Amino acid sequence: MEFTLQRPEPGKWGAAVFSLLMHGLLVAVLFYGVQWQSRPPAAVSVELVRSLPPASMPETPAPPVKEVVPPKPVEVKPVEVKPAPVIKPDIAIKEPEKKKPEKKKEEPKPVPPVAQSKPVTKPAEKPPEKAPPMSRMEQMLANEAAKAGAVNNQNRLNQAAADARAKQDALNAAASLGSATGDWMGQIAQKVKSNLMRPPGASGNPVVEFKVELLPSGEIMGEPKLNKSSGNSSLDEAVRRAILKSSPLPKPTKGEVFQRELILKFHPLADGE
Amino acid sequence: MGNKITEELQYMMNFKKAFAALLMLGALLSAPLASAQLTIEIFGSGANSIPLAAPNFAGEALMQGSVSEVVRKDLALTGLLRIVEPGNLLGVEGVQPDHAAWKGRGADALLLGSINPGQGGLVDVRFRLYDTVRATELFVLKVSVRPDQQRALGHHIANKVYEKLIGQPGIFSTRIAYVEKQGSRYQLLISDFDGENAVPALISQEPIMSPAWSPDGKRLAYVSFDKKKPIIYVRALDSVRTTVLANYKGSNSAPSWSPDGRRLAMTLTKDGLSQVYVANMDGSGLRRLTSSNGIDTEPQWSPDGNHIYFTSDRGGSPQIYRVPADGGAVQRVTFAGAYNVSPRVSPDGKTLVYISRNDGRFQITMQDLASQQTQALTDSAKDESPSFAPDGRTILYATEAGGRGVLSVVSTDGRTRYRLNNRAGDVREPAWGPFEK
Numbered sequence: 001m002e003f004t005l006q007r008p009e010p011g012k013w014g015a016a017v018f019s020l021l022m023h024g025l026l027v028a029v030l031f032y033g034v035q036w037q038s039r040p041p042a043a044v045s046v047e048l049v050r051s052l053p054p055a056s057m058p059e060t061p062a063p064p065v066k067e068v069v070p071p072k073p074v075e076v077k078p079v080e081v082k083p084a085p086v087i088k089p090d091i092a093i094k095e096p097e098k099k100k101p102e103k104k105k106e107e108p109k110p111v112p113p114v115a116q117s118k119p120v121t122k123p124a125e126k127p128p129e130k131a132p133p134m135s136r137m138e139q140m141l142a143n144e145a146a147k148a149g150a151v152n153n154q155n156r157l158n159q160a161a162a163d164a165r166a167k168q169d170a171l172n173a174a175a176s177l178g179s180a181t182g183d184w185m186g187q188i189a190q191k192v193k194s195n196l197m198r199p200p201g202a203s204g205n206p207v208v209e210f211k212v213e214l215l216p217s218g219e220i221m222g223e224p225k226l227n228k229s230s231g232n233s234s235l236d237e238a239v240r241r242a243i244l245k246s247s248p249l250p251k252p253t254k255g256e257v258f259q260r261e262l263i264l265k266f267h268p269l270a271d272g273e
Numbered sequence: 274m275g276n277k278i279t280e281e282l283q284y285m286m287n288f289k290k291a292f293a294a295l296l297m298l299g300a301l302l303s304a305p306l307a308s309a310q311l312t313i314e315i316f317g318s319g320a321n322s323i324p325l326a327a328p329n330f331a332g333e334a335l336m337q338g339s340v341s342e343v344v345r346k347d348l349a350l351t352g353l354l355r356i357v358e359p360g361n362l363l364g365v366e367g368v369q370p371d372h373a374a375w376k377g378r379g380a381d382a383l384l385l386g387s388i389n390p391g392q393g394g395l396v397d398v399r400f401r402l403y404d405t406v407r408a409t410e411l412f413v414l415k416v417s418v419r420p421d422q423q424r425a426l427g428h429h430i431a432n433k434v435y436e437k438l439i440g441q442p443g444i445f446s447t448r449i450a451y452v453e454k455q456g457s458r459y460q461l462l463i464s465d466f467d468g469e470n471a472v473p474a475l476i477s478q479e480p481i482m483s484p485a486w487s488p489d490g491k492r493l494a495y496v497s498f499d500k501k502k503p504i505i506y507v508r509a510l511d512s513v514r515t516t517v518l519a520n521y522k523g524s525n526s527a528p529s530w531s532p533d534g535r536r537l538a539m540t541l542t543k544d545g546l547s548q549v550y551v552a553n554m555d556g557s558g559l560r561r562l563t564s565s566n567g568i569d570t571e572p573q574w575s576p577d578g579n580h581i582y583f584t585s586d587r588g589g590s591p592q593i594y595r596v597p598a599d600g601g602a603v604q605r606v607t608f609a610g611a612y613n614v615s616p617r618v619s620p621d622g623k624t625l626v627y628i629s630r631n632d633g634r635f636q637i638t639m640q641d642l643a644s645q646q647t648q649a650l651t652d653s654a655k656d657e658s659p660s661f662a663p664d665g666r667t668i669l670y671a672t673e674a675g676g677r678g679v680l681s682v683v684s685t686d687g688r689t690r691y692r693l694n695n696r697a698g699d700v701r702e703p704a705w706g707p708f709e710k
Contacts, residue, residue, distance in 0.1 A: 194319035234440030
């Protein structure tokens with residue numbers, strides 16, 4: 001008992017050295033680990049490469065398609081063509097805000113000259129009485145409106161500035177990457193974006209994230225995996241469609257840059273202009 | 274001896290530690306490598322439409338008109354689908370198509386159909402939709418119709434395709450109502466959503482105004498001057514039964530159904546100036562909703578049934594206000610501009626559309642109800658009577674071209690704009706019906 005408490009410790013120095021060695025090793029490991037991790041987040045915004053030509057088309061079409069959707073059974077319907085049951089959208093559908101309507105000129109349709117169709121003189125009311133020249137009330141209202149407009153503009157400016165900053169950050173990040181990787185990412189982004197159609201009814205600033213696995217040819221293997229849903233199934237589906245339509249993705253100019261797995265993070269409603 | 278054992282034990286423990294440290298080292302080194310996935314950020318979207326090939330159905334001659342033509346026109350009108358010509362590609366319903374070839378032709382989706390003689394003078398129609406990108410069949414459906422139902426069938430198929438590819442219900446089977454004046458004759462017409470196939474619901478030598486669909490699509494309320502003064506009637510569309518909703522002293526006008534179809538809001542002058550009233554569907558239980566010194570008119574129920582929007586000049590200029598449907602404090606809604614009338618709330622209750630005077634031109638204007646941001650949707654000069662399609666994406670309105678009233682459609686995202694039919698008369702007061710139940 002006493003011996004066990006006060007026994008000589010022959011391996012003491014060896015152990016100490018070993019321990020020091022191990023600690024040193026650990027520090028080194030941590031050091032290199034941190035080095036590894038301090039690699040800037042790989043992110044690039046599609047604007048970088050907007051002017052790039054579309055990615056080269058594949059020599060080999062026919063992507064391998066594994067998914068088999070069991071065809072729906074033939075639905076036998078009664079004689080009358082019934083309207084489709086209303087499909088409930090998965091989310092509340094908001095009207096898209098902000099975009100400008102296309103400034104297309106209403107094409108002056110060659111209307112056959114129709115004689116004598118005077119506008120219907122509307123009986124009874126409907127308020128359109130002739131508006132008097134700007135009354136004081138109207139001026140006040142106009143001022144009010146102008147102010148509201150100014151506030152909106154300010155908000156938009158702030159938003160634009162924030163966006164610009166975010167884009168600059170992304171740009172910096174991309175610049176610090178090997179340019180081959182940056183180019184490759186830009187080409188992929190460009191191609192997928194060109195195939196993405198924003199479905200009607202989507203609003204806000206949703207983010208959708210898919211993970212795809214690539215063959216060395218750039219072809220997408222199997223189905224893209226939904227990492228993060230936007231909460232709007234139509235939008236998710238539109239993004240999935242765009243990814244699949246973009247297969248094969250462009251190949252990097254330098255083979256060593258190639259990655260088998262890619263995360264595609266979409267901001268479909270963000271201004272990509 | 275005990276000594277030796279502990280010693281060995283000690284070495285063994287050191288060895289174990291070292292081994293563990295090595296494991297840790299491995300883990301640390303490999304972790305960053307494993308997670309070195311590229312994340313590619315993609316902002317915005319670049320495609321405007323989905324390309325669809327929809328070649329003629331086999332056996333179309335069995336019907337009185339081309340079904341596929343109706344489908345193509347319907348889908349193209351949305352601006353969200355683009356029709357791809359088949360070229361020399363052949364698609365046969367029931368035979369697996371050459372997906373790669375169709376994809377190469379530029380079609381992301383392919384619709385194939387066949388028509389065969391059926392029983393009792395009917396024809397059997399089968400149609401399939403394919404996703405050429407994924408090389409999969411999306412659906413196959415079959416219906417039996419009369420040979421003269423090519424339009425109804427075409428709309429039905431267009432709905433199915435649109436729902437599958439766009440993810441929202443199609444409006445191709447909905448109907449619209451409008452008033453046509455030809456000479457001294459007024460007709461209340463009901464047609465397909467594209468203005469074709471118009472059938473008169475009422476013909477009169479006196480003006481007809483303000484048709485309003487009941488939420489179930491089975492009745493129309495309207496104003497007629499049959500008795501030399503404006504009276505509100507309700508007509509059941511499956512019969513010729515017409516009932517008087519409001520025939521009070523003075524003018525009775527601008528009916529609007531509550532979303533549950535049980536009540537109607539309207540404008541009456543029975544107590545002096547035009548004011549908004551609410552009554553039950555049979556005209557009973559009349560109640561005054563607004564009391565102002567100005568003109569209050571054009572009531573419109575919000576889709577949630579809670580509010581009634583209306584136009585009033587109580588503030589000096591015509592603006593849009595709203596009042597709780599059961600009465601209460603009136604709230605002003607529009608502030609931009611000196612002239613805003615004819616409010617319509619989108620089916621989701623988030624957007625208001627109205628006619629706004631901009632530099633002397635009367636244009637369709639859209640206002641986000643939450644942010645109050647407004648935006649003109651048209652660049653014409655004499656727009657009136659906006660009406661939301663039940664999908665909330667498209668707006669039907671009357672405007673003027675060549676000195677007469679015509680109907681136009683504009684989508685809230687500005688992607689779609691088209692003119693309806695070329696009827697010879699002066700066309701006004703359109704109202705888009707609900708989804709068919």
